[in-house]
Amino acid sequence: MQQDLFTPALHRSPRLPGAGLAVRLAQGLPERERASVLLQQRYRERGYAVDAQQAEADLVVLHAEDEFGETTGTLGVRFDGEAGLKADQVFPAEMAEIRARGLRVCEFTQLALLEGQEASESLLAGLFHSAYLQAYRLRGVQCVVIEVNPRHAAYYRRMLGFELCGSLRVCPRVGAPAVLMRLDLAHAERQIAALAGRGAQRPAGSSRSLYPSFFGPEEEARQLQRLRLAGFMSPAVGHA
Template sequence: MLQRQFRLDPKLFQGMLVKRAETLQEFEGAFRLLHDNYVQSGFSTPRPSGLRLIPHHLLPSTSVLIVRQDEQVIGTVTLVRDCPLGLPMEKVWDLSRYRSHGTRLAEITCLAVDPSCRRSARILFPLLKYIYEYAWRFFGVDMFAIVIHPKDIPFYENLLSFNKVPAPVVPDYLGAPAIAMHLDLRGARLAGEIGRYFSDMKLEEFIWPSREKPFLLDGPAMPAEIVRHFARLEPQMLRDLGQGRLDRFLAPFPGHRRATRFPVELAVEVAGEHGIVKNLSRFGLRLAKAPTDAAAGDPLEIRVLIPDESPLAVRGTLAWSSPKRGAGIRIESQEDWIRFVALIEKEFPSAADVMSALESGAA
């Protein structure tokens, strides 16, 4: 029924821009809109900063998407890639079953729309379309997860092809009943007008981020100086994580652990076979699929095919292999490899920077 009723005119979006937040003004506009929405709905009390953000917002695996009209943010949603801290909804729902075979999850969360536009598709549908395109063009995820009010199940189930996570309705999640849903992007097929809108319609109002290293999936989307700004502004938010979760929060930032792993999508040749690198660190890489006829401990010749650069030849050893998870390759200390990973590390704020900002905010 919803499919038959759906009609969307691209002229509705004229005068707006849909993009990833990149400046302090855009992030603050998104977090202020989110704060005001939550306060007005009775889900939270006002904060002194007038902003609402969660620890995941500071992670390089998170993107804040916005709809902007002139200089005002009138819509926002956050896309959180799976990370050592886990997804926000995993405080309540167990998503471990969806991580088999190396599936990459992302949670759609922190949706907020200007009150004057809530009854219109003018903001919501451009955001949803942007999320879909952004996910496969820049984010490298296979599956979405989302928490919604049960009254919205027909919209997500019938129109957007989401399925319910097998779990009962939670009676109180941030002040309202909630249910979890998921969408496997690898097999999603949207039909009718909504399918044409998501697949075929091109919107001039979409602005896509430029990336110096297109193979790097985790941006980072929030510049280092803005991460430090919010860590100083909201130190209690990070202290409330506790030591164990704070350690997992810091894991994606270079310098916190011996080897920070960076999610990537890189073509590679291993022992003459073509493959895909899913993540890498100074000490190795993980392949999506194990090389044929290789056993743990076998030496391997590897050529990493970096876009617009000469292939990087390194030597490695097969550390482990699994039909579901692919294979891990340990790379011996080699200057070219260390130099390549160091250039990636420079894209990110260091764990020391984040901790320094946290401590200065607490002073």
């Protein structure tokens, strides 16, 4: 997944259960710079090509921080527009097929976690749930795509329900192999309604998933209310 950023004002969101972390928008220059530094550091450690982030009107950048204000994770949500999405550059036919079905689409991108945080389900769940709220609940986006290294595809399928929808390519932006995956956000909504907030108390026999670590119903409602009060309600975007 790739890089860049956006800047509308927002709120401080709920603390992530048991982690002493909070997810918020990278709304000021210091926060954007911290997210950019983390992204560059983690990508270069993996041998990916990466440049400093550039401002982009259609990209929302989320970052998670600990109780000391240190950025521990970042995730971007890029919304569709006249210029399309980054995934169009590598998977044009697959993206055209999604739009031909009349679906509004966005992409999740720029995922990076501080070293030692890779196994934190609460951190990942907080970032992905916040991204879901931005895309589905506030913007009316129906489908999200991600470009991922093929060795990570099984994780996103198992933990969030993404499906493969594009064959192996080389992504020139990072100089690495990539596959395209998509997630129906109505599926995510059903999983959140059934499992979110349960954490370790997930139903017996249920499959491994990030959804039990998502915000519970009350926390989700509070976060949505903060977003609406902050005036972040934007018209649905995408190709009709």
